[in-house]
Amino acid sequence: MQNNHVAVGVDGSAEGRAAARWAAREAVLRRVSLRLVHAVDWPLDPVLPGVGRQDVDRWADQALTETAEELRRLHPLLEITTRCPQGRPAAALAAEAADASLLVLGSRGLGGLVGFLVGSVALSTVVATDTPVVLVRAADGPDDTAGGGTAAEVVVGVDIREAGDRMLAFAFEEAQRRGCPLRAVHGWKMPPAYAYVPFFDPDNERDIGRSVTRMVDDMLLPWRHKFPDVNATTSVFTGSAGERLVRASRGAGLVVVGRHLRRSPLGVHLGPVAHAVLHHAAAPVAVVAHA
Template sequence: MKNHVAVGVDGSAESRAAARWAAQEAVLRQVPLRLVHAVDWPLDPILPGLGKQDVDRWADQALTETAQELHGRHPRLEITTRCPKGRPAADLAAEAADAALLVLGSRGLGGLVGFLIGSVALSTVVATNTPVVLVRVANDPDGPGTGTAAEVVVGVDIHEAGDRMLAFAFEEAERRGCPLRAVHGWKMPPAYAYVPFFDPDNERDVGRSVTHMVDDMLLPWRHKFPNVRVTTSVFMGAAGEHLVQASRGAGLVVVGRHLRRSPLGVHLGPVAHAVLHHAAAPVAIIAHA
């Protein structure tokens, strides 16, 4: 049954922050927490003095120390550990498939706000349909980051089926008892750049129309979650930039995973890319249905 929260643990400061955030989330959901150690150690020849027994002992220590710390913070939280032996991305994706949520740690860009999403995290996000949350050290519940009472921000796209993303965002806002802010950015059709006598009223009319479409998209969810206070932010411009701005002071940012493939690899789309790399809050990535 997919009810527990899973978190990747490797002993780093980033994974410790992710584990604390995941434990807090598991308490909110009233579900167990699973700590997963998935590190691909290059034993030879890069680290010739490190044997398999040393790696296993280090992995056990990382899991034990993290579990002990979290038990101290949340005595009633059920915590289990796993140490799979395959490739990290594949192992984490397999763990995600059996969980309600997967949490991963991520480094900030140059010590500033934002995420540095590595190949393991990106490969894991791409390989699973389970919601994945990325957490930085600054998002540590005991650090300077935001807490569960701060608002949840969700990026909505009127051109995409966003039911899974909106369900996740509204559920998070309800269990946290916090407001939800829906953010949508729109652009005028490219043809308007070539209109010699552009009427500003057209822009206002399009803006009003888009706002109505966003409201219509949110209406069923407002009815389903009447206790969640919802605000909307509809603007003309790049959605990623405004979501990054909205992330300052937010408790969680929720974005959809719109994948596209190219000869250079897999890309998450410009909005998700911008939010993942520059958001000041934990980021939840939700696969579109």
């Protein structure tokens, strides 16, 4: 199957509309079509008395139709299709993502606080698909999503212990499409054993910092050669990578983080950095599975 479209989950909410507007702009940038998806999960015993299957279907059709009409007014040349699959939302959205190049979901903003309220459907969908997933929160203003401007920089969190090729390819491609700079952020910590060294030489920490910076530069080198038009810089520091990425998200157009494909006995684990960024970033967040 060809991954030649962007898919977005819509449900009639402000978060869904914000995600749809972001996804439409992304589809225009990629020069591909847009698919609007509303997953209908019809329970055997309806929670709301008096609400029948026809009411649920009518509401789903209305959400898709109204969103499609709005986006066609904004992007007259964009090809837009709609889908209304049956089943649990996370599973249905993950299935829709299988033949898409990107899946976009909405996430509720934390009121006056900066960040996201990431629901169980969004988290379950992120870990159920290998397709990159972007979470977009509802607009701070009436006309646009929080962050997400195409001219703002792309921020990507890198880990020198991981290959990260899929994540870096995604981040550089996004920066190239937008014609914006890219900033690679990496946080590191001194080995725990250094806490027990009675006479610690600060030069050791500076030497390690320079070595880590060289490793990050080496990690980006092939991508700088592949994308010479992208102005890529690095930000290497000691401390929490998640905290620094959240800080860097203010004013960014997109934050890109990776997640592991490996499963544990407790299920798929996003990792502390991706978890922190998903919940607290001020810009849309793309989660890309490591190979």
